[in-house]
Amino acid sequence: MTTEQEDEKSWEEWIRLVAEEYGLNLEKKDRETEKQKRILEAAMHIFSERGFEGASTSAIAERAQVAEATIFKHYRSKKGLLLHLVIPAISRVATPFILRPVLKILDQDKPSEELFRELYADRVRLVERNWKKIKIIVVESLFQPELREALQDHVARSIYEVMSERIGDWQREGRLRDDLPTHVVARSILSIGIGYLLAKNIFPRYLAQGEEEQELAWMAEVLLHGIAGPKEKEEG
Amino acid sequence: MTTEQEDEKSWEEWIRLVAEEYGLNLEKKDRETEKQKRILEAAMHIFSERGFEGASTSAIAERAQVAEATIFKHYRSKKGLLLHLVIPAISRVATPFILRPVLKILDQDKPSEELFRELYADRVRLVERNWKKIKIIVVESLFQPELREALQDHVARSIYEVMSERIGDWQREGRLRDDLPTHVVARSILSIGIGYLLAKNIFPRYLAQGEEEQELAWMAEVLLHGIAGPKEKEEG
């Protein structure tokens, strides 16, 4: 679709454009008013409950106990409000800042099974703490191409790069199979985690309840050694 | 949340209520007009592109080359139109009809690796053919509780039941590990498949392009034997 060159600089470019168009203030910690906080909280709640199109600015204003015009004073437009909510979250997730705990976990001197269990435990906690925002980002990226592209170009890429570096190392060390390409290994790790999160948040019925520790251990088990039984292993 | 007893009869009950409220005609193949077909096609396209709330009936009417009033003649309301589109699809997916190919594949006398590869190939094809509708169903079920409950009670359950029966058999035969609970095995199988579909449809960039056969084989490999390398296996 787009060429690699275009992708390289697109994130910073895009952020700057968005910041200009929607009046997004990036680094400067310009103190938020009490009302601004309430607006963002209300927006998060209502966007995640009804979706962007289904949420009305009047409903957000009402929940925030604020005049509707106040929203537009600060965020210029409804879409600006969405981006104010979502971009800082994406930035935080995408920078090394949030990937550092991952590396910290993986660099410990422990059996892989334990490392992956800790990794999953950590990421699951992170996602749960930010579930509403993540829901908004994921759903809206399905419908807003610019948001989707920003996610692809920045978030997915940086996660993938960090992962694939470690995977390469581990394959050379013999901790991971070296007959699988990196992207398959990376996707497998993510798939098991995402599968669990989907189950937990959408179909909690199909989970052993109150046994998260055990579930996380099983995830690491399956990821590392698969689900094949003894009979299969003889044949292979 | 809800008790088991309530769940048991909820699907048929719910369908009947929906059918009455929105004038949904279930079995009787009462011939669709040319215009009705066009409306459904347009609705599918626009719902999946903009989401339910983001889609306007006027846009649907325009795409279908039909007067807006015609939509309401046949489907009573916008939500009725959505359900007309979505419920037959769910029903078809949820009934044994669509699960039969799955069993047919799994009952062949072949190595597990091959069976899972065929299974994934088959399901991936199915999802791709119906991607637009599936997208609508998944996204809308996040926002419409009744739809979500219908999915949970009916679709998830019937899939889970079919899967867990086979899994139990295979565990007893030694084809699958018997030290994992059924729901973990089932979730693992689904996770690997869903992970691939997400990658393919949302982040196609991270896929070996034009090598679907190979990708499917890797999925089955990872599912059965995991990603651990030789060093790990010695220790375990």
Place this chain on the structure above:
DNA sequence: GTGATAGGTGAGTAAGTGCTCACTTAACTG
């Protein structure tokens, strides 16, 4: 023929929608 039924429509309607504007209030700056 008459009547009934169903498909289809143009022209509306009331109730929102996102957003603007003129304005007030309060807090800081010199």
Place this chain on the structure above:
DNA sequence: CAGTTAAGTGAGCACTTACTCACCTATCAC
């Protein structure tokens, strides 16, 4: 103190939304 700036708002704007209604046409049974 006056002057500037930012936070905040009530009233209203142009426009869109889902939906209705009276009406037309075509088919078909009697």
